[in-house]
Amino acid sequence: MKKIVLLLTAFLLIAPVKLKADEGMWFLMFIERLNQRDMEKMGLQLTAEEIYSINNHSLKDAIVQFDGGCTAEIISNQGLVLTNHHCGYDKIANLSTPEDDILTNGFWAKDKETERPAKGLSVRFFVRMDDVTKRIMSVVNDKMTEGEREKLINQEIAKIQAENDGDGRYTVSVKSFFQGNEYYYFVYEDYNDVRLVGTPPNSIGKFGGDTDNWEWPRHTGDFSMFRVYTDKNGNPAEYSATNVPMKPKHALPVSIAGIKEGDFSMILGYPGRTNRWMPxxxxxxxxxxxxxxxxxxxxxxxxxxxxxxxxxxxxxxxxxxxxxxxxxxxxxxxxxxxxxxxxxxxxxxxxxxxxxxxxxxxxxxxxxxxxxxxxxxxxxxxxxxxxxxxxxxxxxxxxxxxxxxxxxxxxxxxxxxxxxxxxxxxxxxxxxxxxxxxxxxxxxxxxxxxxxxxxxxxxxxxxxxxxxxxxxxxxxxxxxxxxxxxxxxxxxxxxxxxxxxxxxxxxxxxxxxxxxxxxxxxxxxxxxxxxxxxELAKLEDKYQKAYRLFVDGVVKSNPTGKYYPDANSTLRLTYGTVKGLPRGEKVNDAKENWYTTLKGTVAKHVPGDEEFDVPTKLIELEKTRDYGMYADKEGHLPVNFLTNHDITGGNSGSPVLNGKGELIGLAFDGNIEAMAGDVIYDPALQRTINVDIRYVLFVIDKFADAKHLIEEMNIVRK
Incomplete structure (x- = not known):
């Protein structure tokens, strides 16, 4: 407990030089200045320009905000999108009927003609961002009430949005950070023709249900697949039968080379909300x-x-x-x-x-x-x-x-x-x-x-x-x-x-x-x-000013510090390593407590149980060890694995990438031991639970027999 107290006190006072490398949700535009050296020491093989570039194609071009609240990634040159099963859950449910219950039974389009339009679904691509703090702060002063400040700031924000929307092509969002002490604008491009390509049955995509939610070890195939369509010229368009699959600027290579504990990894995504500065x-x-x-x-x-x-x-x-x-x-x-x-x-x-x-x-x-x-x-x-x-x-x-x-x-x-x-x-x-x-x-x-x-x-x-x-x-x-x-x-x-x-x-x-x-x-x-x-309005006005000054004062008390703002649904990068937990009361099937295998999935099988009924075909594949090219070096089929990334809600569906920028997994949950992670970061316990990409591909290939989707991806074997 003393270690946690010292760590958090250091954070609030601030002594950021003591921040762990795996703590923080970082802006992509500052990676070269704030993070690249740390990341290279841990195993990053990309330049900052290859992660975030305005003028050239980069990793950020493959990362999308999915349906306004999750993250997803482009994994083929035909606009194929991978995200969590729970992120696509409502769209899959809406496309289901009692007679055609694809939520329960799963669905895999045989070709592009049988992909199903998902009503109301859109994906958002990040184009660029910039700092407008000086501009925003130039229109306010300390004598103003919070209401007066807000009015003038909103007027300036409207001007910034109009200046950067490309005559209506882009969505521009100006957001405050560090409780109103900094401001940045973000430019996005939205695509509204997104179609369901495939989903595993609920017994794979939601395996473990509420019982296993937020728990480790996990054995959940939490993924689903969609496709982005454009008009014939590659522009965003509303649904039309004449639309064509998107040709993205960048698609993530998919690695089945395998991972081990201690490997560098990073996550790009849209974390929703943290409150690390909360009083x-x-x-x-x-x-x-x-x-x-x-x-x-x-x-x-x-x-x-x-x-x-x-x-x-x-x-x-x-x-x-x-x-x-x-x-x-x-x-x-x-x-x-x-x-x-x-x-x-x-x-x-x-x-x-x-x-x-x-x-x-x-x-x-x-x-x-x-x-x-x-x-x-x-x-x-x-x-x-x-x-x-x-x-x-x-x-x-x-x-x-x-x-x-x-x-x-x-x-x-x-x-x-x-x-x-x-x-x-x-x-x-x-x-x-x-x-x-x-x-x-x-x-x-x-x-x-x-x-x-x-x-x-x-x-x-x-x-x-x-x-x-x-x-x-x-x-x-x-x-x-x-x-x-x-x-x-x-x-x-x-x-x-x-x-x-x-x-x-x-x-x-x-x-x-x-x-x-x-x-x-x-x-x-x-x-x-x-x-x-x-009375409450007056108290709230004083509170908003005090909170802003508190954060400002913390930073001024240590101006050489290295800071990251709270999450607010803007694109961030977090990095760390593949890292397990000490074995707890729940016995893991794997030799080490950083991954799980299909053997453990089948061991949880409870026939007829809503949460733990394993599909018969999956049981048969495990029994015959028919894992194809997706088995690990010891012959097991990996299912889920742990990293020490700093994530929160909104990161669901985020790609887990190795040092080369290749997809190795899909983030979908956190662990119950670190449930306070939105307020404090505990390096000893904070973990991200991920679907191993080899399990995703195995389900698509061996379980669903949707090999045409595997062929569409750039699979890296070494």
Whole structure:
């Protein structure tokens, strides 16, 4: 524990020269200055220019943001895309029906004509980035309120975006880093015709289910394959039968030469969110107030979904993606609570902040930094119970469609009802399409039970901060029986199901939307979730300034340091080595605890079990050891392996690369021991769990018999 305390204190104060080489999520444009020497000593054989170049093709041209929340990579000169099974999960589920259940049974297109368009799926290519800190900072000063700063910064951001969007060809995003002390712009190109090429059955892609999630050892084939299409000139285009497979600037070579512990490796991807700079009381608030409410609300939602999914295949497919997302964060947040408590993170950060305060109290620093910690702590003290309240509301919104759907539809429905015949005709088709999208796959029985139970939980557990006034009234009127209220509301409401909304569109006369019971509830939920008193607004203004000054002060206290910003869904590189863990209570099938094999997969087989039923063909291939060219040197088929990379959510699907820039694996998870990794980095325990690329290719080749896809890739054997 002492080692962890010293490491984190060094980070916060800052002594970055002590940062481990495997810690950090780094900007590609700074690799040559900050990271290249370290990486070369560890085994990198590429130049910084070969990783990130504006003018020439480089590794970054093969890395894409997938569906807005994951990472994927181009692995052929025909636009073939590889990502995680769980990243493609909702698209695969949407393409499934009870009669053609490809989520359960798997799917492999025999040729390009049988690839399946994935509605709403896009991939984003990174073009370039640049530093605009000086420009942004030139329009603000320390005398401004945070609101005034934000207004002027947003105006400048709009100008930067307009200057760099290539007359609408590119998407430009300007983001703040180090809590508003630095700004960079990012230029992207989006491709919207993306088609499903192949997916293993759920029994491979999600093997281990919730039980093994965040655990090691793992035996999961967490991958799926898509393809990017363009118009005939290679430009982004909406879906068309005349589109052609993309010819990418760079496609990753795929190495089956094998790996060993200690080998250099790196990951490029789009990590979603970390909070390494979070103050002590922010961590305390999460542990004691926010995360327990998140865990409880999520578990309730999972139980309701599971009950209905188990009884109906159509419901199972329609809610599969939502259930998986809720379950993932349910386990994550409980793991965060446990890990942050175990690491004594609040005490460690509090000690570091006391040291910061000594620096802030120096004569030359006091006027600017002296009140920083007290202002930060005052904000958290005032918002602890609100954080609990907001997380109960948030999990209601995440699990109950009826908590938000009426609110989202109401504006359009009122405009439609009040419009003349011409206005309604103009709105009609698009409005129907929107309603169909909103209600797609909803099950009324599930939604009624979900809403009633989440309301009961919220009304009972949001202590110390007032619940929504309308829900308080309902609680009294129905003596806390929200089941009765929901039954009555669904009988009366035009929003209860798609059929009633569509009937309203065809004949809106006589319906007063504002009096609808489900709309009144939905408005109450959304207004309460967004509510902010004048007092809280002032506290938040002081907090935002204090947090920005805290980070600024930490950096100024050690200006020669080597820093990386928190993750925020921008392209980053992290590097380290293939590295195992000490053997734990769960026995690994492999000789060393940095990899697993197909033998271990079959050893977990439980016939008929939803999580551990191994496909018969996979069992037969293991029994005959028919591994083809994908076996390791000892004759085993590798499945998953560990590295010590610094990743987080959003890195799912990221390529794991060797020193030559060749694909050796696919990142898909972290380990439960390092669940606090979004807040602290623990070099002893932090690990990334990856699918070995040899297992991916084996499943495609030997299990699925989709050899045409193997032939499409550049396979490196040495």
């Amino acid at each position: 002590a009381q922010g961590v305390e608030q999460n542990i004691k107030f926010a995360y327990p409410a998140w865990v409880e609300g999520s578990k309730l939602g999972m139980d309701v979904m599971k009950k209905h999914m188990s009884n109906d295949d159509a419901v199972r497919l329609n809610y599969a993606s939502k259930y998986a997302g809720v379950a993932n964060y349910w386990k994550n947040r409980q793991g965060m609570i446990d890990a942050l408590n175990q690491h004594q993170t609040v005490a460690t950060k509090t000690a570091a902040e006391k040291e910061f305060q000594k620096w802030a109290n120096k004569k030359e620093n006091k006027a600017k930094y002296g009140d920083v910690i007290s202002d930060i702590n005052a904000f958290y003290a005032a918002t602890n119970t609100k954080a609990r309240h907001d997380n109960y509301l948030m999990t209601m919104l995440r699990t109950s469609a009826m908590a938000a759907t009426p609110y989202r539809l109401s504006g359009g429905m009122e405009a439609y009802a009040m419009g003349d015949e011409k206005k309604r005709k103009e709105m009609h088709d698009d409005f129907i399409a929107y309603v169909n999208e909103m209600y797609d796959g909803q099950n009324e029985a599930l939604e009624k039970e979900m809403l009633a139970k989440q309301l009961m939980l919220y009304a009972a557990k949001s202590e110390g901060y007032a619940i929504a006034p309308y829900i308080e009234v309902l609680k009294k009127d129905y003596n806390g029986d929200f089941n009765k209220y929901v039954e009555e509301a669904f009988k009366q409401s035009v929003f209860a199901n798609k059929e009633r909304v569509l009937a309203f569109i065809e004949n809106p006369k006589g319906v007063t939307i504002s009096k609808d019971p489900l709309l009144k509830l939905s408005v109450a939920i959304m207004e309460q979730y967004r509510a902010k008193s004048d």
